[in-house]
Each structure stands twice: as C-alpha cells, then as structure tokens.
Amino acid sequence: xxxxxxxxxxxxxxxxxxxxxxxxxxxxxxxxxxxxxxxxxxxxxxxxxxxxxxxxxxxxxxxxxxxxxxxxxxxxxxxxxxxxxxxxxxxxxxxxxxxxxxxxxxxxxxxxxxxxxxxxxxxxxxxxxxxxxxxxxxxxxxxxxxxxxxxxxxxxxxxxxxxxxxxxxxxxxxxxxxxxxxxxxxxxxxxxxxxxxxxxxxxxxxxxxxxxxxxxxxxxxxxxxxxxxxxxxxxxxxxxxxxxxxxxxxxxxxxxxxxxxxxxxxxxxxxxxxxxxxxxxxxxxxxxxxxxxxxxxxxxxxxxxxxxxxxxxxxxxxxxxxxxxxxxxxxxxxxxxxxxxxxxxxxxxxxxxxxxxxxxxxxxxxxxxxxxxxxxxxxxxxxxxxxxxxxxxxxxxxxxxxxxxxxxxxxxxxxxxxxxxxxxxxxxxxxxxxxxxxxxxxxxxxxxxxxxxxxxxxxxxxxxxxxxxxxxxxxxxxxxxxxxxxxxxxxxxxxxxxxxxxxxxxxxx
Numbered sequence: 099x100x101x102x103x104x105x106x107x108x109x110x111x112x113x114x115x116x117x118x119x120x121x122x123x124x125x126x127x128x129x130x131x132x133x134x135x136x137x138x139x140x141x142x143x144x145x146x147x148x149x150x151x152x153x154x155x156x157x158x159x160x161x162x163x164x165x166x167x168x169x170x171x172x173x174x175x176x177x178x179x180x181x182x183x184x185x186x187x188x189x190x191x192x193x194x195x196x197x198x199x200x201x202x203x204x205x206x207x208x209x210x211x212x213x214x215x216x217x218x219x220x221x222x223x224x225x226x227x228x229x230x231x232x233x234x235x236x237x238x239x240x241x242x243x244x245x246x247x248x249x250x251x252x253x254x255x256x257x258x259x260x261x262x263x264x265x266x267x268x269x270x271x272x273x274x275x276x277x278x279x280x281x282x283x284x285x286x287x288x289x290x291x292x293x294x295x296x297x298x299x300x301x302x303x304x305x306x307x308x309x310x311x312x313x314x315x316x317x318x319x320x321x322x323x324x325x326x327x328x329x330x331x332x333x334x335x336x337x338x339x340x341x342x343x344x345x346x347x348x349x350x351x352x353x354x355x356x357x358x359x360x361x362x363x364x365x366x367x368x369x370x371x372x373x374x375x376x377x378x379x380x381x382x383x384x385x386x387x388x389x390x391x392x393x394x395x396x397x398x399x400x401x402x403x404x405x406x407x408x409x410x411x412x413x414x415x416x417x418x419x420x421x422x423x424x425x426x427x428x429x430x431x432x433x434x435x436x437x438x439x440x441x442x443x444x445x446x447x448x449x450x451x452x453x454x455x456x457x458x459x460x461x462x463x464x465x466x467x468x469x470x471x472x473x474x475x476x477x478x479x480x481x482x483x484x485x486x487x488x489x490x491x492x493x494x495x496x497x498x499x500x501x502x503x504x505x506x507x508x509x510x511x512x513x514x515x516x517x518x519x520x521x522x523x524x525x526x527x528x529x530x531x532x533x534x535x536x537x538x539x540x541x542x543x544x545x546x547x548x549x550x551x552x553x554x555x556x557x558x559x560x561x562x563x564x565x566x567x568x569x570x571x572x573x574x575x576x577x578x579x580x581x582x583x584x585x586x587x588x589x590x591x592x593x594x595x596x597x598x599x600x601x602x603x604x605x606x607x
Contacts, residue, residue: 121267144368149276162403164384177339294386334569342500345507505532528579539567
C-alpha cells in the first residue's frame, strides 16, 4: 500500500469533511438543504455542475475507451459535450423559472395533479438508483485496487462519506465538494495532457501520426468502427448521450442553486467551457495510455480499461502523480454520488412526503427531518444494491440512466414548456411510456441476454438487438405524450399562457 496514496486520500477526505462542518452551520432550512439558499454565482455553479457531470465514467471510463478503441472511445466525449447545448438552449432557463427544488416542481407549475408529481418523482428515484449503483461499484473497484481491501469495505467507505456530506451539509457542502473536485480534476488532466504532449515534442500532428502504428489496431485506431460496428447501435447510444443530460435529475437540480434564470444560463456556459476543455483533453489521456502503457497492460489491470488514466500517470509522473490522479478519481466519485443522493432524497422528501402526503403543509422541521431520513434511505438502498452488483456489467446501468432520462423526462419537459395543447393525461402517458419502454427494452437486450456464457446476466439469444434502446424508447416517450394528450379533451389555455410567460421571464401573471 503506497503511503503517498494514503496521504493524498486523507488530505482530500479531511478537506471535504471540513467543508461539511462549515456548511452544516449554514444549513438550517429546506431551501438551504436543497438549493444552498440559491446563493451560488454563475461561475461557482458552473464548476459545481462540471463536478457533478464529470463522473468516474468520464474520467476513468472515457480515457480507457479511447486507449483501447481509439475514435470509437471518443464518441462518448462528443456525446457528453454536445448534450450541454440541449441543456443550455432548451431546458436551463425555463426550468429555473418554473421550478423550486425538483423537476416535479417544474411540471407541477402547469399540471396541479398529485399523480403527475408522483410519477416524476418515481422517474427521478429510478434514474438516481441506476446511476448510483454504477458509481459505487466503480468506487469499490478503484479503492479495492489501490488499498488491497475487500470490495464491500470499499463500498461502505464511499457510502458512509457521501451520506455524511448530504445529511449534515446538504447542497452547500455537496456544491463545494463538487467545485473543489472539478478544480482538482482539471488540474490533474492538464498535467497529464502536458506530459503526454511533451513526449510528442508538443506536436499534435506527430502524435496522430505516431498513433497510426502505436497500437495493435494500426491505422484502424484512428477510424470509427473498431468497437461500434453496428450503425444503428451507435446512433442509439448517441441519442441517449445527447438527450439524456437534459433529463438527469442531479444535473437539473443544480439550476435551482442560483438566484435567477440569467445566472442559471451563465452557469451552463461556464460548465460547457469546463466540460468541453476536459473532453478535448481525454484525447491526450487515451492516446498517451495507448502509446506509453500499452493495451495489454491496461487490460490486465482492468478488462474495461478503467485504470488507463492512473496507469498513464504512473508511467509519466511516478507514484506521486499516480496517487494524485487516484485521489482525484476518488473525489470525483464522492462528488457525483453526493449529488445523486441529494436529488433522490429531494424527490422523496419534497415531492412525495411534503407535497403529496402532507399536501404542502409540512412544517420546516418536518421537511428537514424527512429530507435527512430520505438521504439515509437512498444511501442505504444504493449501498446494498452495489454490494450485490460487484460482478455485474455496470456499463448498461449508466446508459440506462441516460436512456430513462431522455425517454421519460425530456418529452414532458419540452411539451410542458412549448406545447399549448399538452395536458395531464399526456404528461402521465409520456413519462410512463418512456420509463417502461427503456427498462423493458434493456431487459431483453444483449446487455442482459448474451449467447456468450458469462458475458451477461443470462445466456441465450437477445430478443432486442441494440445495446442501448434510446433509438426506440425516446420516440416512444414523445409519441406516448402526444397520444395521451390527444385522447383527452382537457386543456387549459390560460394555465399555458401563465407558464409561457413565467418560463421566459420568471414573472407571474
């Protein structure tokens, strides 16, 4: 066990616990717990969004994918980055103007029905659980590899820490953990990118020329089609990545932490620049790992290539840089899971308990207690599921989270803001058709059923051919909302007029 790794881990843990201690003193109301009192500036929230969005899948997964598959691995970077244009131009400003704490608040601004709020909360919790399991399994694998401890102990360590952040510090602590993590992640990525470029004499053309012969794939490494050979499957994956971000509850929740829509828009611009620069640098991480670590060494450490970035850091900067990168990866996971816990807890405590069970009449004390109990419940459930998911294929859990978000949340967000005829029945059918279609199609896909023994949960021929069902489930969500709207004669033109004005200006009629 490397003493440098331990020291850096303890520094990061100590720093985050100190943040939580000071944040706890400022977290006395539900507004402060859910949204940090709406007091973050544009650049602060932009950094926090980046910290929330750049998960272990981005830092460890994409670097590994590019190192093993070249251009096909970079598809993830393209999808995740362009997704922010959808968030910026369609979702950010109306969501901030219409909502208060959660996505359900935004939909409720137009449809005052308990069933709509409950369904939106169900979607949020489903996405959070799937996303959380993947993050916890990744955290367990990373800590297990570095400290040589049992997987279940590693998962418990991460689970306990994220619970402490959320229960005691709320959104204030979570936001600052995400801000610090974003700064550390960018710093680590810049250092590695600089060292990689120095090996190629700071000549990008030389780097691309060298990569044509640096891997067993030869020139194919720089061309699409190495991993994703089926065009429809590739298109489906890109749809999930492009549209899923605009429906992810832990990302959407961040727009309520600023004072107005203008600041929300500013925070998206900041986040887009930060995320964009990071994803460009994943090229250097992936190419560097492929050239200087080698695909055999990467695969021997982790078959999926998830340890490519730490291994590259070790080759370029020795144990110190490798320890720093591993500690940053740990901070990355902590920041993301804390945001996930908070969004799942708010869906239950605010939407289900506060608005449905208590009918909006819960006292401040009751709301705070419910929020903290819900945070504990989400954490415990996620930890238990992650303990049993050690040997499962978690990649499909992340893609399913994006797919559910794009299929179940995005249609109702878009129609709520932009379609005058849209009604309560349409909102219900849109959310449920998107949720059920995405889950059912994944359940019968190659992720779950594979003819190769040990490659998936069940051995056999998959019923649905695509590994990601977004190509079908996203249209089903939109079409389901249209059909539900048209079969019901109910509509409220006056309510839509109010929502339209408020969505664009923030003012009530």
